Amino acid sequence: MEHIKIYNTLSKQKEIFSPINENSVSFYLCGVTVYDDCHIGHARAYVSFDVVRRFLEYSNYDVTFVQNFTDVDDKIIKRANELKISSDELTQKYIQHYYRDMDKLGVKRAHKYPRATKYIGEMIKLISTLIQKEIAYELHGDVCFSIDKFPDYGKLSKKVLEDLESGTRVEVDQEKRNPLDFVLWKKAKPEEPSWDSPWGKGRPGWHIECSAMAIKELGPSIDIHAGGIDLIFPHHENEIAQSESCTGKPFSKYWMHNGFVNIKNQKMSKSLGNFITLQEILTQYPGEVLRFYLIKSHYRSMLNFSPDGIDESKQALQRLHQTLKTVTNLDIPKDKVEEFARLETRFIEAMKDDFNTPEAIGVLFDLNKLINSSKAGVGLLRKLGGILGLFYDDVIDDDIEMTEELQLLLEKRNKAKQEKDFKTSDEVRDFLLTEYQLKIEDTREGVRLRRA
RNA sequence: GGCGGCAUGGCCAAGUGGUAAGGCAGAGGUCUGCAACACCUUUAUCCCCAGUUCGAAUCUGGGUGCCGCCUCCA
Structure with missing residues (x-):
């Protein structure tokens, strides 16, 4: 086309x-x-x-x-x-x-x-x-x-x-x-x-x-x-x-x-009073997650809003971000030039066809897979995502304020882990979960806290 | 009453005549002290009925259900 x-x-x-x-x-x-x-x-x-x-x-x-x-x-x-x-x-x-x-x-x-x-x-x-x-x-x-x-x-x-x-x-x-x-x-x-x-x-x-x-x-x-x-x-x-x-x-x-955003199968509108303000939703989710959620369906179709849908979007978008973070090689490997090119073409063709963002996002995930398996080529993901206005924030996790108390708890757990005192380390994890609603994740980059 | 749109796996969502993308959730695996995260693998015949066609989720007719516009509204 x-x-x-x-x-x-x-x-x-x-x-x-x-x-x-x-x-x-x-x-x-x-x-x-x-x-x-x-x-x-x-x-x-x-x-x-x-x-x-x-x-x-x-x-x-x-x-x-x-x-x-x-x-x-x-x-x-x-x-x-x-x-x-x-x-x-x-x-x-x-x-x-x-x-x-x-x-x-x-x-x-x-x-x-x-x-x-x-x-x-x-x-x-x-x-x-x-x-x-x-x-x-x-x-x-x-x-x-x-x-x-x-x-x-x-x-x-x-x-x-x-x-x-x-x-x-x-x-x-x-x-x-x-x-x-x-x-x-x-x-x-x-x-x-x-x-x-x-x-x-x-x-x-x-x-x-x-x-x-x-x-x-x-x-x-x-x-x-x-x-x-x-x-x-x-x-x-x-x-x-x-x-x-x-x-x-x-x-x-x-x-x-x-098309409209509906909520509980009814048009979201000021006159009906069934609207959720951006200010409200943006305290719960990063803007990029909401953006992703919105363009996950075609702009002319009806979108039935649900919080579950946004959670799903967050999960999905996170995978893309993870790739952006962990794969550092921007360049496309020489032996996979064609494979990458095919995906890029598919993406552009989708967009040319009345801005078919759901299709384009689908391509992004295929690309994600290809990048992860070849450990390179992340530059294209960033470029195509940019056309959709994604990846403008490098971090989509909610900001979690690192208090002194949290810091101490993490250190305590770390120490316990090093000493293989897993009972203590698990206790700290449970404590954080029940008292702070925070999940601990041991990633390659170190310990990370997320809202449960 | 008039006009228009939609109906695809547990959920979300592309595809609109050539034999069902992708995501979430689920399952199995790699990793991990255990988890989680991440990665790899995996899961449908398309609301119902009739028709057109070699072939239909995709076209036509008839149903059923949902939504919108006709008043300010993105």
Whole structure:
């Protein structure tokens, strides 16, 4: 396979990836609304597309990666009011938390993190254009997008308008021209952050920000636009409608969407309240273990979260690390060049096929076996792991604080072992296990403590 | 009600027309005072029924079960 294939939500099939301009790739990823901590679902999205980005970069594309922060929104206003702080204070805090969590997961920083509130001017321009073109209309200080003016409406989500209209869950505002028309600009209510506009004080609707930021930072037509599967409708559908109506150009060539993280067979989401924050999980597991767990299944499939799964991942990842630690020869032995090359090809082919990380990880374990049996060639493992964003930490064991007491116990056991007083040495081991929940392992590199 | 996705060994998970990758757990072995770790070896015919085909987990039709979207959501 020569080309990278990407599953495009727009066509519902895998397509050969061919960016608009030769070697450069413009990549826009929908970021978080910063009113709360990120959970495992967010991690999946950002890790998934981090892998996509890394592989494109590995394939010599010059990637410009932009990811927004939504820092104006109903939930932000509500939360800020509850906490009696400003929206700005609230969003600053969670933006920092975002960086903190993603750094631990080894997610590369975007080239730019535009924030919605810094692009109000751009949004007003877009909305004005839409009004001029009579695609948008004012309604009591709000501005709505008239979906009937965009014939392609529904092309991303494959929705049929009539079906949507009959849906019982769509709240019908009688005055809208079409019940499905969405708000571009919201009239200000008292006590809310607001900006001046040709239509009076107000704030932007949700969808317009991404159009404004993507167009401003990456141009009217971008290569890849990505986000969670839940954003397909209405968010991305609306982005397409407003952007393409405005510029007259295709908004994004490829649309990529990651599947959900479920927990107990139910979508993990803030509204359902069944989420586990990254902060929580990252106190129990190293970031790399969670990363490994997430990319162990394909980014488009559903992932049913379970702690057992993470334990399993930890165990598996540890084997790779062990090889990295014990095999020191980076070079591939001369008589096994072909065998190594075959594995490398398999890995790259898997990645080229819509970023098949589970398959690629499978190859990593075959490679692991080959390296161990030939006691050499560990450089390739490090390289391929790097494409997946693994091995950024050399140690994945939890840090165990070496207290004086622990130190004494270990010395006592060592001494007993040397004197072949195994009764005492076993007592120390049992003691550590029951009192500290720590396991002792005698490795070639010496004694190691692990959490039981 | 409309639209879409999924169903592979005890668990997780690739494969999507040519006779089932990989991981975890389990078993056997090497190592070890014993363990653990690590390493080596080993373990399935793919939800059900009918059909297409020389050949299907992979295609078609019909079931059953689970999930998601249609409202803010990665």
